[in-house]
Amino acid sequence: MxxxxxxxxxxxxxxxxxxxxxxxxxxxxxxxxxxxxxxxxxxxxxxxxxxxxxxxxxxxxxxxxxxxxxxxxxxxxxxxxxxxxxxxxxxxFSIKVPEDEPIMEIKEMAQRFNAMVYDLSHVETLRSDFVANVSHEFKTPIAAIEGYAMLLQNRSLSPEKQEHYIEKILDNSRRLSSLSGNILMLSKLENQEMILDKTEYRLDEQIRKCILMLENKWSAKNIDFDMDLPRQTYYGSAPLLEQVWTNLIDNGIKHSPAGSSIRISITDAPKELIVSISDDGTGMTDEVQKHIFEKFYQGDKAHKAEGNGLGLALTKRIIDLCKGTIKVESSPGKGSIFLVYLPKEYKK
Known part of the structure; x- marks a missing residue:
């Protein structure tokens, strides 16, 4: 003033x-x-x-x-x-108003104002980090596409090299498509623009379908699946939960060594269904587990090129929207277990 x-x-x-x-x-x-x-x-x-x-x-x-x-x-x-x-x-957003006011109402207003500014500062930090991460994630595949496209301008290239460069361009194009799709879906979920169109369907068949969709990835690494999937119906959003299983299984494939196994099971508890997906991969430290569901966080830098750090964040948001919970149990070198708890709902 x-x-x-x-x-x-x-x-x-x-x-x-x-x-x-x-x-x-x-x-x-x-x-x-x-x-x-x-x-x-x-x-x-x-x-x-x-x-x-x-x-x-x-x-x-x-x-x-x-x-x-x-x-x-x-x-x-x-x-x-x-x-x-x-x-x-x-x-x-570092500004604060004095809280040492003799009038209790003004003091409470000052405390609430400072709390609001504190929350806004965190939102602004998240926004800035999100923009920076999105820019970086888009920049990498775009630069790769540009580089391989420039190499293809060399008319003396052998057919083998041309095919290799074209495949690299296609891989990075798919990565861009996946990234933009995940960002769009995550934005809709966070803004609650997604409508939960609930239906009754077979949960066990849905998980098997997700495994088949990823056959190219797990067959290339000779990964086996040990499944304990009894017949189980579930009333919920089939498209969103399909995204959950696809992300978790894909994450397990990505971090599993060749020739290993991934175990998937469904447990019918009294009030909820528990889906367990475990692998024999590299595992995670306690510090990585604290941040694993954050946007753009990638604890394993060795597999950075295979993802964009949005899959687990998207998974967590979908499960929250379904009023469920997700937990991870892991230790370095001993693989990881993802546990999804879905509350039982019944068709009205």
Missing amino acids: NKKSHSKLWLYFTGVIFATIFCVFILITLLWFVLYRLGVAGTDPRVRHFPLLVFALGSILLGSVIALFVGKRMIRPIQNFSNAFDEISKGN
Whole structure:
């Protein structure tokens, strides 16, 4: 708040105080006049106006004291909030307003304001990181496509090299398509734009279908599947949960060594269904497990080129939307177990 605005606010507050005192003075004067006319008040001309003069002088003095001390004290929190709003509009989320106010309501307002600014600072940090990560993830495959396209301009290339470069361009194009699709779906999920179109379907068949969809990946690494998938119906969003199983199985394939196994099971608990997907991969440290469901986080840098760090974040958001939970149990060198808990729902 600039000095001019502060002066106007102080003058307004002072004017309100003096206007109130003036109204009180008029009322007392009228009351005194009525009492005088009725003969209740003193009739001595020398003293009959003395109380009014004393009250007038006292009112002016009291109004001045209130305006100078109380007025500024009351305006100070408003000034602090106004200055803070100006700083926030400039992108400064480190600003805080003083919380040591004697009036409890203003103190609580200051505490809530500071908490709001703190939350906004985290949102802004996440937004900045998201933009930076998206830019980086898009830049890498685009640069690769450009590089291989430039190499293809060499007319002396052998057919084998041409085919190799074309395959690299296609791989990076698929990576871009997957990245943009995941970002779009994650955005819709976070903004709650996805409609949960629930149907009753076979959960065990859905998981088998997801395994078949990824056959090219697991057959290339000679990975076996050990499945314990009894017949199980589930009432929920089939398209979204298909994305969950695809992401988790793909994640297991990516981190599993050649010739290993991936185990998948469904457990029918009293109030929920538990889907377990475990692998014999590289495993994760406790620190990696803390961040594994964050957007663009990739704990295993060795497989960075095979993903974009959005699959597990997308999985977590879908499961949250289905009112379920997901947990991971892992240790370095001993593989990982992902446990998905889905509450049982029934068709209405």
